Amino acid sequence: MFDTLQKWLENLPVSAEVIESVLMIAAVLALRGIFLGAYFRSHPELEIEEKRRSVVFSRNLTLVVTLMGLAMVWAAQIQTLALSMFAVAAAFVLATKELIMCVSGSILRLATKQYSVGDYIEINGLRGRVVDINLLNTLMMQLGPHPSVGQLSGQTVSFPNSLLLSHPVRRDNILGSYVIHTVEIPVPVHLDSDAVVNALKAVLNPLCLPYVEEIARHLEAVQAEKLFITPAAQPRITRVPHDDKVYHVVVRFASPVYRRLEIQQAVLDEFMRVQYRLLNALSPA
CATH class of the missing domain: 2.30.30.60 (SH3 type barrels.)
Incomplete structure (x- = not known):
């Protein structure tokens, strides 16, 4: 049967490589659709982000498999042209330097x-x-x-x-569903830093407290699994001198990714209120 198919391909007006390439591409695309559909049907609980990752991964894998398959189908022709096309290949590399760098960057990201x-x-x-x-x-x-x-x-x-x-x-989200978030606030140097820091702590600590123990356990697990030192889960506020006009208050806290913006905004809102009160207290009556 294989000999019959091969003879039939040889008698066609187009080359066998073209037909093999078309059949291979069609088979790869069909297999991708079948496996992707079966995966989604067997995992109906997948969130949209997980489905998106699967689609992107399958598409890139299909592209790589297709390129490798085409290289194998056209191997003989490529080998024949290789010696005569050396100079052209060198010029092509120079002309497509940016393209090669993009592919190299993609390989680096995967690795x-x-x-x-x-x-x-x-x-x-x-x-x-x-x-x-x-x-x-x-x-x-x-x-x-x-x-x-x-x-x-x-x-x-x-x-x-x-x-x-x-x-x-x-x-930002190297720690999975949690994040260590830092925000740096410039403060006029003539404002009382104790009043600013204490007011920010009064807002920050209650917002972070429900997650501290849970995040601490998660960070310990990440540290044991990936073998690198993880930061502390407790929120911290640090004062850093900057110049003769401002000093910086650095607010660092751990939270779920979806809550970091809410916590950050609460801290910034409180700072604006404290700064307003302190500036009015210092202004002459």
Whole structure:
């Protein structure tokens, strides 16, 4: 039967490699649809983020498998052209340097597991939540516009994966469903730091207290699993001198990812109220 199929392919007006390529691509796409549909049906409780990760992973895996399959189908032709196309290949590499760097950055991300769909990251001044990843670029929903505002702006921003080779990546939710969040508040130097810090502690501590023990246990588990030192779960407020006009109050706390913005805003609101009262107390009657 295989010999008959091979003879039939040889008698067709198009080359066997073209037909094999078309059949292989169709088979890979069909298998992807079958396995993805079966996975979703067997896991109906999956959240949209998990489904999105599965779709992105299957799409990228399908692309890699297809490229490898095409390379195997056309191996003989590629080998024949290799020697005669050396000079062209060198020019092609120079012309597609940025493309190669993007693919290299994508390989680096996969190897180091820097981030995935749903993570909050910052790179080269761009901050956002990752919504899509492919071999060439990463798409994320932008956070902002102010650095202290962690809400989604409703705009998307993409960057080439080549940035991963030359810029550090900051990932907020490295601890899973919890986050260690820090906000730095500039305070006029003539305002009483004790009054500011005590007022902020009175707001911060009750908001964080329900999660401290739970987060502490989670951090211990992460430390044992990944073998790196994790920060403390207790909230802290530190005063740092800056210059002759302002000092900085650094507020650091641990919370679930979905509550960090609410806690941060409560602290900032209280600071604005305290600053207003202190400035009015210092102003002449």
